[in-house]
Amino acid sequence: DTNFAVNYISKFLHRSGKSIKFAGNKDKRGITSQRISLFKISIEDIEKAQRSRGWDRKMELTNLSYSDSEYRLGLLSGNQFSVCLRFINGAEDLQIAESVENLKKGFINYFGMQRFGAGHVP
Numbered sequence: 001d002t003n004f005a006v007n008y009i010s011k012f013l014h015r016s017g018k019s020i021k022f023a024g025n026k027d028k029r030g031i032t033s034q035r036i037s038l039f040k041i042s043i044e045d046i047e048k049a050q051r052s053r054g055w056d057r058k059m060e061l062t063n064l065s066y067s068d069s070e071y072r073l074g075l076l077s078g079n080q081f082s083v084c085l086r087f088i089n090g091a092e093d094l095q096i097a098e099s100v101e102n103l104k105k106g107f108i109n110y111f112g113m114q115r116f117g118a119g120h121v122p
Helices: 003-011 043-051 095-104
Strands: 020-022 036-038
Touching: 003 020, 003 036, 003 043
Parallel strands: none
Antiparallel strands: 020 036
16 A cells, blocks of 8 residues: 555655555555655665565566655545456346446545545455
């Protein structure tokens, strides 16, 4: 999740987690990407941290650039998801196609920490 990633990144950059800002929380069980802002940290320091021996290779910081602005909670206008459906049994092709078209219109994500505030996500 986002807080884990922020704490992890701040540890390797030897900075407080408060120096890393983001606009929204990501789910614990997804392959996600997110824009973050890092206060007074050079691109070189970020790249060096990612090359270090203990860096988790599943976490990648890319598209690095400098900016005068920072991200903060609430700046997101929405999210985009890719959904993969597997092993659909007992449904006709037409029923599946209609369901996929309905999903394309959007749906509310009721799952994960960002919807309930805290706690265990199974």
